[in-house]
Amino acid sequence: MIRRTVLGSAFAFAATLLLSATAQAQLFRAYLASDGNDANACTLVAPCRLLPAALTAVADGGEIWMLDSANYNTATVTIGKSVSILAVPGAVGSLVALGGGPALSITAASLKIALRNVVIGPVIGAMPGTNGVELVSASNLSIENSVIANLPGHGAYVTGSGTLNMTDTVVRNNSGAAIRLQETARAIIATSKLLGNIQGGVAVACDVPATIGQASISDSLIVGYSNGIGNGVVASTSTDATARVSVSRSTITRMSSALRASSSGGTGQSISQVHVTGSSIVENINSYNQAGTGSAIYSLGNNLYSGNTTSAGSLTPMVPQ
């Protein structure tokens, strides 16, 4: 346990804030810096160096600030409390995935976690990591104004009733999907760019009976790795489960299939649905690719389909209201 010395702080104001914060004597704000030290108290005047030390020092509901440009982890970081982790604007707050795991992992339930202005990538030369961020529990994760790139796995992977809110973020050049959701996961993706991910943009795959997974994508851009590789958005089930994707005011281009709904297995309740409105579906191999009983791709009649090579299955008109 890190012993804090807040009363000795030169900042009387900081002491005031911290005293009012505590029963646990943990920090409302814990600080990291490139010249920090994990033996420090993670205060502004004595910042820590790595994220795990700050996570120990910070109070539930608090914040961790990365004060300057540096990398702030050396192994998978498991976040076990509600916290906002941010690099101050102008700094690169780097977190890396290595050692066969993700950069960040969330396994506890009922947390509210935010990542702001962080950059998540791999370490070349180290044992490869997997995904950028993994959320496998019923917690709520917001990723804002961040970059997740070049990873061997998915940019973000969510399962187990987790909810992901992604806004103003770039997810690019990952070997997996930009975002993969399984079972009862949910994602809200807005004003983000999902670029050149080999397994495509957003995949909702529900392969456990009776689960419902869903994603909605608004005001975003999804671009393929190269024509014919990866799908833009996918709703798929291989059992009696439900997978749904809704797309609004977005562009999907240079994909194998821009819109993909696939149902198989189960006993007739394998439901996969994609809805699309106000969007551009251009320069793909398949504009849409619908396969299996229970699958459907609905189009509101206000989308642009152009420059695509072909399509498979059918597109179902949807009545606007």
Next chain:
Amino acid sequence: MIRRTVLRSAFALAATLLLSATAQAQLFRAYLASDGNDANACTLAAPCRLLPAALTAVASGGEIWMLDSANYNSATVTIGKSVSILAVPGAVGSVVALGGPAISITAAGLTIALRNLVIVPLPASGATFGVYMTGASALTIEGSLIANLPSDGVRAAGTGKVEIANTIIRNNAGYAVWLQNGASADISGTKLLNNDNGVVTFSNTATTTTATVSDTIISGGGTGIYLLTANADGVTRFFVTRCTIQNTNIALDSQTTGAGTALLAVSNSMITNNNFAWSQSGTGSVIRTLGNNHLTDNTTNFGSLTLSPLQ
């Protein structure tokens, strides 16, 4: 409460400025910094530390600049003059809520802007709202974050006017934005995520409360858009354009308690994965749709939609 000691300032100039009660002797720009001192004059060379000192030093119509990343208050800040408060780009300008709202506006006739601020509560400190406006003033919130509060992110009660642009309001245990009894708001390019509720216009007096929301994402919670008129002469109106509303119990809720007006109109929006797509109830309530909205994967609805022609 930090006690100011301006009269003991080493800066004779500062003393001169502050002793003068006139607007002309106050600063057009007052400065704050993490190494500032409230005994200073709040100038660029000698910045202050906390917002109340800068608010005293700044002239009406002036600006307060937060020069680096820090927290800039230690209690509710009541803004009593027209002012723009901003963190310079690249800095986190933090204002915390403790023992009440982070920022309170009770006076009328002011024009106030908040830019690039981060407003969060100090945990277990008796925090309430992020920004609370009861005065008939005009407030703009731009490029900011309002998160994790135990109540509403922004609450305006009275005849004030709120503009919110390019802001994130999330994880608050109240409404993202609460507008009551004569308040009006225009919200654009904003993300309202995982709050207990989205935006409400509420008239329980003979007042007109209105909002427009455009190019905005609303996700999670009990209601996305909520109009409640609880007075026979009360009016609520709400216009939603190019928005996405999802994962709520009721995406669109227009309600009167039996009289008055509650008018909600929706165009070019996606309403998906909600329990109720809409709920329209009470004499005088209506939900108009323009026939260009995407309503899918909602479980059910209540009452009726009224289709309005495109013009």
